[in-house]
Amino acid sequence: MRVVNSLVERCFAVVELLANEASAMRLGEIAEKLDLQKSAVHRMLNVLCEMGWVEQEPVTGFYKLTLRLAILGQRFLSATHLTDVCQPVLEELAAQSAELVRMAVVQGETLTWIAQVQGARNGLKYQPEMIAQVRLATTANGKAYLSTLSPTEAIRIAINDGGHDGGKRSMASVEEFMEELKLTQSRGWAISVEGAEPGVIAIAAPITLGGGQTVGTVSVAGPSSRLTAERHEKIASSVLATAGKLGELWPLRQQYNNAKQSP
Template sequence: MEADVRVVNSLVERCFAVVELLANEASAMRLGEIAEKLDLQKSAAHRMLNVLCEIGWVEQEPVTGFYKLTLRLAILGQRFLSATHLTDVCQPVLEELAAESAELVRMAVVQGETLTWIAQVQGARNGLKYQPEMVAKVRLAITANGKAYLSTLSPTDAIRIAINDGVAPGKERSIGSVEEFMEELKSTHNRGWAISDEEAEPGVVAIAAPITLMDGQTVGTVSVAGPRSRLTPERHEKVASAALSTAAKLAELWPLRQRYDLKVQ
């Protein structure tokens, strides 16, 4: 009986691993690449993909034979997000920051040990408009949002999570050594906000603050991002101050979504 449970758990874990990989890549992938990235035999990966295709989570492109997610995951994610009423409560505050900064404002929430984008407001009224690729997962070690979140954790956890996220300090030019990365997180923690200056994307600067509740729990991050030509060093402190103020407002509003649920019920 215990052996049967272990087999079922293993199959479920593998199926979710396939879904997560395809969600992170956000593009069609060949069977061999999926098997390699998940450290699976091609036959095992093929079985997983066949099951996921049968139940409507994955589809295979007829011409290339590559695999990609269907829209089912995105639809369920939107349904869940709508049910939490989180964006309903937070959207007006994000719009205020977007209007004040005249740049793109985004909010991410903590999911396990990573961040997921859930809302954005474009505040740029003219000229260049930063419009990033719509991917759910936040790259922690090289984005302002990721560093703002990591700065609220212990050094050991921050490094472990950064490595598990797939971008390890010392492995990419923009990050430098582990020591340099930890020093940056320490500085980020002390001032309360993080910055990514062309680390995640060329020509783009982002400033982010963690959303931390009264009990010390960090539940998300909020950021302002735009072209480096506009988000110059002279603006950093002012934008950071606005982001910190917005993060504090969001922290106060966070529990309201639960009251909203009770009121609706």
Template sequence: MRIVNSLVERCFAVIELLATEASAMRLGEIAERLDLQKSAAHRMLNTLSEKGWVEQVPETGFYKLTLRLAILGQRFLSATHLTDVCQPVIEELAAESGELVRMAVVQSETLTWIIQVQGARNGLKYQPEMVARVRLATTANGKAYLSRLDPTDAIRIAISDSARDGERRSIVVVEEFMEELKLTLNRGWAISREEVEIGVVAIAAAIDRGGQTVGTVSVAGPSSRVTAERHEEIASSVMSTAAKLGELWPLRQRYNNEN
């Protein structure tokens, strides 16, 4: 539960909650999750509905986001040319590894998935649930990102992120997690061994743009294929891809052109 105060904060809190759940929610649950009075939540939802951000399901009376937010997000990505430039590089890694490859971008103190390419052609295929936000404490992408931060900030962000949705694993021993992040930073890649989903292993590296972490890229697949013997090989390919993406990163080019 988190407390929101101003009108603007409440609007964004409602939108973020509905975007995270990606499903219709009843008024009472929204009010409870955001620590709002039902009357205040109802007024907020009515306002968002009038503006086209939220809609009410006639059969149930529950509330859900419209596609307006998704459309605006696609417009923004199109304007930055991010997916256009990065997609071929992601596809190349997917073909080389024969596994699922995903790329995430840094947004404030979070990671958001934006590209996913399935490289597996036969046998088991890892197809994760389609959610936008990357869990930070348990995923390889999250650990790759956190390893590039100041340790104090990394722990604070990881704990806060885990608390948002009651993540299965919590950081019980901070010292051990810090050691894992230190190891990740030193070798240049992170690994998640069945921490998010049983039977799935992922390896990720941070994408650097001029000394700043702008995103992450990862390879993930069944533990029967992403075995310990393949970890170094996959990690090398992931780091190489991360370096290519850092060189091509279109947001840097756009910024340079405008300045």
């Protein structure tokens, strides 16, 4: 449960909640999850509907986001030229691994998916649910990111993300999770064996700049029938190499933007 104060913060909390849900939500559920009165939430939803950010389903009366947020997000991402710079490197890893490659960026204390390339040419193809925010405690990407932080910060962030609530995305125990982060930090890559989704294995590495700042993660994921234990080291080596390339390319987006702005 999250304590929401100002009106602006409440509106953004509503938008964020709807963005994290795969389906439309009823008024009472939104109010309950945000610990707000129904009347206050109803007023905010009416305003958001008038502004075009939210729409109400005519049959059920449930609320969901419109595509406006997604469109603005795509415009912003396009303007940064981040995917333009990184896409060829991701495509190379997808071709090498013949599995799904995804990249996430650090946003505050979370990770957000921004790019993916499907490398599987035939057979089973892992196609994950389209959720922007990365689950930190159970995904390889989340653990790769958390391994770059101090132990105290990593555990705090993982717990705040729902990693210790007893749900399906929870860590087994704080002690075991700490040991896993230590191992991840020492070898440079993380693995999730059916931790995020049944039958799926993922291997990820942090994308780090020269000064040591972690800006994102990159991963390879696929069915456990293909990503067998014999392939883990080879895949991890390719992921680490790709993370290194992305770390070198990351600053180029700013140079690209500066070049476009020059007369």
